Amino acid sequence: MRTLVTGGAGYIGSVIVEELLAAGHEPVVFDSFLKGHHDAVAPGVPVVEGDVTDTDHVRQAIRDHRIEAIIHMAALIEIGLSVKNPNRFFENNVVGSVSVIRAMIDTGVRRFVFSSTAAVYSDPERLPIQEDDPVVPTNPYGDSKLMVERILGWDAPTHGLVCTSLRYFNAAGASERNGEDHQPETHLIPLALRAVAEGTPLRLYGTDYPTPDGTTIRDYVHVRDLAQAHLLALGRDEIGLRVYNVGSGKGYSVREVIETTRAVTGKPLIVEEYPRRSGDQAATVASSERIRAELGWTPHFDDLTSVIESAWRWRQAHPHGYER
Ligand SMILES: NC(=O)c1ccc[n+]([C@@H]2O[C@H](COP(=O)([O-])OP(=O)(O)OC[C@H]3O[C@@H](n4cnc5c(N)ncnc54)[C@H](O)[C@@H]3O)[C@@H](O)[C@H]2O)c1
Numbered sequence: 105m106r107t108l109v110t111g112g113a114g115y116i117g118s119v120i121v122e123e124l125l126a127a128g129h130e131p132v133v134f135d136s137f138l139k140g141h142h143d144a145v146a147p148g149v150p151v152v153e154g155d156v157t158d159t160d161h162v163r164q165a166i167r168d169h170r171i172e173a174i175i176h177m178a179a180l181i182e183i184g185l186s187v188k189n190p191n192r193f194f195e196n197n198v199v200g201s202v203s204v205i206r207a208m209i210d211t212g213v214r215r216f217v218f219s220s221t222a223a224v225y226s227d228p229e230r231l232p233i234q235e236d237d238p239v240v241p242t243n244p245y246g247d248s249k250l251m252v253e254r255i256l257g258w259d260a261p262t263h264g265l266v267c268t269s270l271r272y273f274n275a276a277g278a279s280e281r282n283g284e285d286h287q288p289e290t291h292l293i294p295l296a297l298r299a300v301a302e303g304t305p306l307r308l309y310g311t312d313y314p315t316p317d318g319t320t321i322r323d324y325v326h327v328r329d330l331a332q333a334h335l336l337a338l339g340r341d342e343i344g345l346r347v348y349n350v351g352s353g354k355g356y357s358v359r360e361v362i363e364t365t366r367a368v369t370g371k372p373l374i375v376e377e378y379p380r381r382s383g384d385q386a387a388t389v390a391s392s393e394r395i396r397a398e399l400g401w402t403p404h405f406d407d408l409t410s411v412i413e414s415a416w417r418w419r420q421a422h423p424h425g426y427e428r
Pocket of ligand 1: 180
């Protein structure tokens with residue numbers, strides 16, 4: 105399938121492009137390169153450099169490449185920045201998505217896979233979190249994603265679109281070719297590996313959560329397993345919007361990530377403890393029963409050691425990330 109991958113030069117998008125190629129699809133990357141990396145795009149993949157808020161440009165790219173499906177990942181992702189500057193997130197993530205949806209309706213493309221997030225859920229009352237649990241985002245980033253889901257919920261039946269929203273939990277790990285190089289980096293595993301490599305301390309925020317070891321618990325889904333969920337979503341053909349959690353179903357505390365990082369790298373990791381950060385939830389773990397049952401998704405790298413091993417291999421091969 106000829107698939108437009110917006111945000112395809114970013115961390116997750118670049119791995120999705122790899123997996124699309126491996127499965128015989130024909131991906132086309134549409135990215136502003138505000139956060140993406142040219143070196144992250146697999147050789148030979150067509151690249152359109154542009155902003156998704158420019159509807160004419162998206163329409164043109166769809167026509168030029170005879171696109172049949174869209175995986176829409178282009179977004180700003182830093183939760184802290186979204187709290188400081190909500191409007192920037194709504195303009196980029198919501199207006200950008202409306203623009204892509206408009207372009208797709210105008211050009212007759214019917215398949216749409218959207219990158220949503222666990223940040224749409226409120227502080228969970230029960231674990232694991234299911235898709236029908238309350239959605240009350242606690243930051244503008246999560247709200248920007250929920251708004252797009254709501255828009256898709258109206259547009260899909262009206263325009264006969266097949267829309268899938270994938271609520272990722274914490275994407276982590278690397279493929280052989282592509283890994284995590286956000287600027288700034290806010291995710292625990294790359295920060296822990298950087299601390300190991302540079303001998304600098306890792307900041308641990310909060311040791312008094314109501315969890316077994318007092319630190320927060322998260323569900324780390326390997327980026328290659330996440331990519332496979334997109335390929336399965338492209339195969340859906342039921343008109344309307346269907347929402348799926350994508351997580352490993354296992355929760356690991358920050359202390360467990362720290363210990364596993366020490367074990368995988370065989371090096372010391374210095375930790376500095378700080379008070380809790382506002383807005384951090386104690387524990388988020390996905391129920392992925394729905395995507396397993398309906399789309400046949402099965403994670404293959406669902407233990408923390410293999411996630412961190414792959415990220416460490418990539419970091420050792422790219423000590424300064426991409427292009428630096
Ligand atoms: N990383 C995670 O753990 C995680 C968790 C949940 C959801 N997500 C979602 O997955 C998607 C990808 O995340 P990522 O970690 O790969 O982030 P990333 O920053 O590495 O990739 C995002 C890409 O989108 C591009 N982009 C942003 N705004 C754009 C615009 N207006 N026009 C064109 N391109 C634009 C950036 O240049 C970048 O290449 C995002 O939608 C994010 O919200 C990520």
